[in-house]
Amino acid sequence: MGGKVSAMEGYRLIYGGRSFDDAMAGYRLCLFGKGAKPKGEQDKDRGVIPEENLSEVIRTGGKVEMSELLRRRVRYFSDGMAIGSRLFLKEIYEQRRDCFPESRKARFATMKGADWGGLQVVRDLKVNLFG
Template sequence: MGSWKSTAAAEAYRCLLHADGREIKDARNEHVVRSVVSADTARAVLAAKGKLSTTELVRLRVRYFTDGLVLGSKEFVESIFEAQRELFGPRRKNGARRMAGAEDAFYTLRQLRIRPLD
């Protein structure tokens, strides 16, 4: 049995929550009987197969702003690393570490071992 990280269980679970929690209307399709997640939101999550956008990842995990020290493009993170080179050990060759789970190229100064949604 795979782990939560390796089996895309987070995406599947998010799809399940949105499918089960979608709004339900009455028989005439006029009034909402139960509204947890709007139908449009549920459709969007299911269309994305439960994956979060980069915007959602950053919004959900402020941790990358605090524990990652710096968040930005590879060039930006490298420039901060070079400016603060004396704070890092001699074996460290570069500063930019790719942000786990992001589709876009976001980098941090520290490699965080726990993924943003785990």
């Protein structure tokens, strides 16, 4: 998972000063646990996480499995246009300027959903990251 250092440190402290990866696993367990519990009102129960999804997260101890990370990476390759360091993406942008609208500025998005080591993409994935 990527993010601001202060936010990452906050999660780490909330979850007992463990490593960031362990803190994220604990946070994921908490989110899925709360999300799988019905709210008790029909109009508020539409977003309940299915029991089998909760069971899977519990089975993995809150860690994201490699297959899930690879599925996300494939989506980044197909919809993100190009993956790499900011410098690499800027080179691609300048070499293939004809592929972008004139109004497009050289902006890139940090990959989300895992610790991608600072990798960025040309197109930010905002919808269905897990699809």
